Amino acid sequence: NPFAAATASGYPGLIALVASARPDQVTLVPDSDGQITSDHGFDLRQDGARLRPLIAELQALGARVSLFMDADSADLERARELGADRIELYTGPYAEAFAHGDFAQRLQQCAEATARAQAVGLGVNAGHDLDQANLPVLLRAAPGIAEVSIGHALINDALYAGLASTVTAYLAARGLRTEDLGST
Numbered sequence: 001n002p003f004a005a006a007t008a009s010g011y012p013g014l015i016a017l018v019a020s021a022r023p024d025q026v027t028l029v030p031d032s033d034g035q036i037t038s039d040h041g042f043d044l045r046q047d048g049a050r051l052r053p054l055i056a057e058l059q060a061l062g063a064r065v066s067l068f069m070d071a072d073s074a075d076l077e078r079a080r081e082l083g084a085d086r087i088e089l090y091t092g093p094y095a096e097a098f099a100h101g102d103f104a105q106r107l108q109q110c111a112e113a114t115a116r117a118q119a120v121g122l123g124v125n126a127g128h129d130l131d132q133a134n135l136p137v138l139l140r141a142a143p144g145i146a147e148v149s150i151g152h153a154l155i156n157d158a159l160y161a162g163l164a165s166t167v168t169a170y171l172a173a174r175g176l177r178t179e180d181l182g183s184t
Helices: 014-021 044-060 092-099 104-119 134-141 152-161 163-173
Strands: 025-028 064-070 086-090 123-127 145-149
Touching: 014 044, 025 044, 044 064, 064 123, 086 104, 086 145, 092 104, 092 134, 104 123, 104 134, 134 145, 134 163, 152 163
Parallel strands: 025 064, 064 086, 086 123, 123 145
Antiparallel strands: none
16 A cells, blocks of 8 residues: 555655655555455556555666556556656556457456556556466567566466576567576
8 A cells, every 4th residue: 555654563654765766766556455466456546646656656766667557547648747767567457368268358458558558658567477388479569568567367377487487488488598687
């Protein structure tokens, strides 16, 4: 929850975490306290006024700011007006449709959302339930996606194939090789 305040149980609050860690990017997700996983993107008409100062404060700390958005959001261009640098497309509905073999509409929504975001100067990330099967299809339809967030599927695959070969496979799905990464 990006709006959660510091707690007595030790959570310092988002701004304090970012000030301490100094990440290159912060993705804001509209999860409520106690929510286990994301299930929707921001409604910028509802949350925009609270997001604008938070985005500015995070950017002042040197972070690129991305807003988690539904691919079918009517107001995703508003993310730019609020000062965000990127959006992260919530790909859960696409991944679920892909698993059932009826994903053309969801894939088209992701491709159109990517184009709309780029048209107003936003970078595009994507994440939620992406895996080695659905990721290449998504990236072919929406080649403007700059980054993807892979979590559960990567770890699951790594348990069977090993971490190094799994990372190599995901890089290949993105059209990259380990040599392309350079040293970090």
